[in-house]
Amino acid sequence: xxxxxxxxxxxxxxxxxxxxxxxxxxxxxxxxxxxxxxxxxxxxxxxxxxxxxxxxxxxxxxxxxxxxxxxxxxxxxxxxxxxxxxxxxxxxxxxxxxxxxxxxxxxxxxxxxxxxxxx
Amino acid sequence: xxxxxxxxxxxxxxxxxxxxxxxxxxxxxxxxxxxxxxxxxxxxxxxxxxxxxxxxxxxxxxxxxxxxxxxxxxxxxxxxxxxxxxxxxxxxxxxxxxxxxxxxxxxxxxxx
Numbered sequence: 272x273x274x275x276x277x278x279x280x281x282x283x284x285x286x287x288x289x290x291x292x293x294x295x296x297x298x299x300x301x302x303x304x305x306x307x308x309x310x311x312x313x314x315x316x317x318x319x320x321x322x323x324x325x326x327x328x329x330x331x332x333x334x335x336x337x338x339x340x341x342x343x344x345x346x347x348x349x350x351x352x353x354x355x356x357x358x359x360x361x362x363x364x365x366x367x368x369x370x371x372x373x374x375x376x377x378x379x380x381x382x383x384x385x386x387x388x389x390x
Numbered sequence: 391x392x393x394x395x396x397x398x399x400x401x402x403x404x405x406x407x408x409x410x411x412x413x414x415x416x417x418x419x420x421x422x423x424x425x426x427x428x429x430x431x432x433x434x435x436x437x438x439x440x441x442x443x444x445x446x447x448x449x450x451x452x453x454x455x456x457x458x459x460x461x462x463x464x465x466x467x468x469x470x471x472x473x474x475x476x477x478x479x480x481x482x483x484x485x486x487x488x489x490x491x492x493x494x495x496x497x498x499x500x501x502x
Contacts, residue, residue, distance in 0.1 A: 306491070308436075315393075315477075315479065315493060315494075315495050315496040316428070316430075316436065316479050316481075316493045316496065317493060318481075318489065318491045318492070318493060320489070321491070330488070330489055330490070331489060332489045332491075333487060333488065333489060366435055366436070368436075372441065372447065373424075373426075373441045373442055373445075374424065374483075375424040375426065375441075375481075375482075375483045375490075375491060376424075376426035376438055376441035376442070376481070377426075377428075377436075377438060378438045378441075378447055380435040380436055380437070381435065382435055383435055
């Protein structure tokens with residue numbers, strides 16, 4: 272069974288750093304890209320970027336370029352999303368997702384990680 | 391990167407059919423058959439309902455169907471059921487930017 276299991280909710284202060292994770296299992300982690308999606312409170316879905324774990328090729332949505340870093344560790348089948356200096360506007364639910372059936376549609380999603388940034 | 395355009399809300403009664411549109415451009419919906427649709431219930435992760443314009447993943451009911459005409463893709467739900475009440479998002483491959491995926495703004499479906 273394909274599963275993406277994300278790390279738990281985080282509460283941080285502005286300016287702090289954070290790295291959240293997404294562990295894949297039940298499929299070939301290095302074969303399929305993993306994407307990160309942001310959903311701000313009461314808002315829609317936004318692509319942040321994707322990574323191909325096999326070679327760590329990473330593509331960012333220009334709206335998020337320079338704001339976050341996406342990475343992956345093949346040895347642990349885990350993808351990461353990190354911030355070096357959080358802002359209150361980073362408060363959101365973050366989902367990871369992968370596409371094992373078709374090139375552009377995510378058939379498996381993580382449960383989401385809620386990040387709250389507040390002083 | 392401009393989002394695809396969806397109506398903010400649609401509604402229908404149980405048993406009826408509804409259609410949600412997703413309008414893009416020739417850089418995305420119009421020239422590529424890589425339109426997908428996701429259903430999201432409150433507090434839940436999105437669920438893939440349609441991919442490549444009209445293909446249903448295993449387990450998705452037949453009453454969900456997708457189509458495309460020109461720059462507009464559509465999701466039709468026939469025989470509406472109470473559990474279909476959710477937010478629906480389209481997404482498409484796009485060649486207009488260096489990042490090749492774009493979401494629609496989402497549509498809230500209310501089952502009356």
